[in-house]
Amino acid sequence: xxxxxxxxxxxxxxxxxxxxxxxxxxxxxxxxxxxxxxxxxxxxxxxxxxxxxxxxxxxxxxxxxxxxxxxxxxxxxxxxxxxxxxxxxxxxxxxxxxxxxxxxxxxxxxxxxxxxxxxxxxxxxxxxxxxxxxxxxxxxxxxxxxxxxxxxxxxxxxxx
Amino acid sequence: xxxxxxxxxxxxxxxxxxxxxxxxxxxxxxxxxxxxxxxxxxxxxxxxxxxxxxxxxxxxxxxxxxxxxxxxxxxxxxxxxxxxxxxxxxxxxxxxxxxxxxxxxxxxxxxxxxxxxxxxxxxxxxxxxxxxxxxxxxxxxxxxxxxxxxxxxxxxxxxx
DNA sequence: TCCATATCGTTCAATGTTAAACTATTCGAT
DNA sequence: ATCGAATAGTTTAACATTGAACGATATGGA
Numbered sequence: 001x002x003x004x005x006x007x008x009x010x011x012x013x014x015x016x017x018x019x020x021x022x023x024x025x026x027x028x029x030x031x032x033x034x035x036x037x038x039x040x041x042x043x044x045x046x047x048x049x050x051x052x053x054x055x056x057x058x059x060x061x062x063x064x065x066x067x068x069x070x071x072x073x074x075x076x077x078x079x080x081x082x083x084x085x086x087x088x089x090x091x092x093x094x095x096x097x098x099x100x101x102x103x104x105x106x107x108x109x110x111x112x113x114x115x116x117x118x119x120x121x122x123x124x125x126x127x128x129x130x131x132x133x134x135x136x137x138x139x140x141x142x143x144x145x146x147x148x149x150x151x152x153x154x155x156x157x158x159x160x
Numbered sequence: 161x162x163x164x165x166x167x168x169x170x171x172x173x174x175x176x177x178x179x180x181x182x183x184x185x186x187x188x189x190x191x192x193x194x195x196x197x198x199x200x201x202x203x204x205x206x207x208x209x210x211x212x213x214x215x216x217x218x219x220x221x222x223x224x225x226x227x228x229x230x231x232x233x234x235x236x237x238x239x240x241x242x243x244x245x246x247x248x249x250x251x252x253x254x255x256x257x258x259x260x261x262x263x264x265x266x267x268x269x270x271x272x273x274x275x276x277x278x279x280x281x282x283x284x285x286x287x288x289x290x291x292x293x294x295x296x297x298x299x300x301x302x303x304x305x306x307x308x309x310x311x312x313x314x315x316x317x318x319x320x
Numbered sequence: 321t322c323c324a325t326a327t328c329g330t331t332c333a334a335t336g337t338t339a340a341a342c343t344a345t346t347c348g349a350t
Numbered sequence: 351a352t353c354g355a356a357t358a359g360t361t362t363a364a365c366a367t368t369g370a371a372c373g374a375t376a377t378g379g380a
């Protein structure tokens with residue numbers, strides 16, 4: 001997948017790295033969620049169930065921030081989980097703006113039955129890396145991630 | 161962002177790495193495409209225009225394989241580009257099943273005006289890494305990417 | 321020539337996704 | 351106490367995304 005762009009070496013390297021990063025991520029994601037999709041869950045639904053399973057009941061805004069989605073999106077995803085009796089909404093009595101979402105038995109069973117195999121596949125996927133390489137990758141991603149988070153305001157203003 | 165899961169060290173490390181990888185990818189993607197969205201293009205539209213810009217006219221199936229999307233999806237994205245006079249469809253006269261998609265002047269101008277700044281932001285994003293670190297990250301991602309691609313058939317059968 | 325098969329693109333149904341406008345509720349400052 | 355600001359969730363419009371079914375076209379072999 002060569003980059004068809006004539007720029008400086010640094011620019012070509014950045015484009016190349018960007019493509020590799022997103023492709024690796026997408027490739028892992030699609031392979032990983034195939035069995036989950038086959039089990040009848042979308043990635044978003046899985047994300048919500050997993051959050052509720054490991055962190056306990058939460059309001060929708062909390063879930064949204066955990067899985068990095070908009071609250072409007074959460075309304076739809078949880079609608080679909082409710083239709084299938086996998087989760088439930090309970091209006092908070094103290095603060096009636098909030099709705100606490102929790103797993104129903106069917107949802108708990110489902111996520112409990114799916115999650116271990118998911119982790120196993122994930123472990124398999126990264127098993128090609130040595131312990132040291134894992135640490136390296138972790139550090140490099142953290143470095144880039146933090147840097148990009150920093151860029152936001154200044155660069156946004158400069159470049160738009 | 162701790163992992164709330166009790167598994168083996170290897171499993172916890174894999175989960176952690178997976179989260180970092182996808183978050184880094186998503187974080188870079190969202191920052192990077194913000195200015196492009198502001199310019200009135202979605203990520204998919206940008207992807208199609210960029211492919212046509214750097215690789216020349218192509219049929220929809222080729223575009224789909226370049227940007228890793230389904231052909232059904234391409235129909236919609238190109239519909240939207242056509243509506244805005246950014247690209248055009250031309251039915252192939254030799255093989256009437258195919259449609260060659262090419263840039264219209266407005267599309268060419270738009271992508272030409274957007275792409276350099278895009279590359280610059282990308283370069284900025286990765287500028288936090290040294291040349292050596294860039295090579296490292298590249299190699300690690302290639303390693304994982306290739307391995308995951310390999311897993312497909314066997315694991316899919318085993319785990320579903 | 322004719323037919324089975326493959327290929328290209330479209331359509332459909334279902335779900336996801338966001339930003340923005342909106343409703344209901346709460347909270348804080350005066 | 352009241353009113354303006356903030357917060358939680360919903361709705362809407364527009365676009366994305368896929369898999370599966372489908373129509374049109376091409377191709378190769380009988």
